[in-house]
Amino acid sequence: MQLLADYFPLLLFFVAFKWQGIYVATAVAIVASIAQIAWFSWRRRVSAVHWLSFAIILIFGGATLLLQDETFIKWKPTVLYLVFGAVLGVGKLVFGRDLLGLLLKDLTLPAAVWTRLTWSWVGFFAFMAIANWYVAFHFSLDMWVNFKVWGGIGLFLLFALAQGLVLARYVTEPTS
Numbered sequence: 001m002q003l004l005a006d007y008f009p010l011l012l013f014f015v016a017f018k019w020q021g022i023y024v025a026t027a028v029a030i031v032a033s034i035a036q037i038a039w040f041s042w043r044r045r046v047s048a049v050h051w052l053s054f055a056i057i058l059i060f061g062g063a064t065l066l067l068q069d070e071t072f073i074k075w076k077p078t079v080l081y082l083v084f085g086a087v088l089g090v091g092k093l094v095f096g097r098d099l100l101g102l103l104l105k106d107l108t109l110p111a112a113v114w115t116r117l118t119w120s121w122v123g124f125f126a127f128m129a130i131a132n133w134y135v136a137f138h139f140s141l142d143m144w145v146n147f148k149v150w151g152g153i154g155l156f157l158l159f160a161l162a163q164g165l166v167l168a169r170y171v172t173e174p175t176s
Helices: 004-021 022-042 048-067 071-093 109-140 142-166
Strands: none
Touching: 004 022, 004 142, 022 048, 022 142, 048 071, 048 109, 071 142, 109 142
């Protein structure tokens, strides 16, 4: 259910794009993001990630609709990935913190593993930012939307699964 709620605006964006084009899809994504924030607020589970994503869709989606220029919405995922990677990188370099530890607070890992995990995600976000930029500005709008939705979700799931396999060796069963 959490995964569906997280990807709700993206999936509605895809359906609206196929049905009515980029401008309707952008408006739908903004409205769906508002609904998502309301849902998470009602459940008292709005995270900083949700607020950041909401702010970026409002800015880039709003610019797309106001200026009738699809370029802005194409930049949205790249900017979001770069911000996510920068937050993790700055957290580690400037504050000496592995911010993923806050998200995965139930997981106990050695410091070196948290560091590797953090830098793996920074690298992944950089890769995703570059990939989105490349597809957005070197392929058709339809290809970009398909990549943004299905390629993005698929790559995230594969990367998270790979991370889970690496971390599995550090998980210990509770002793009774």
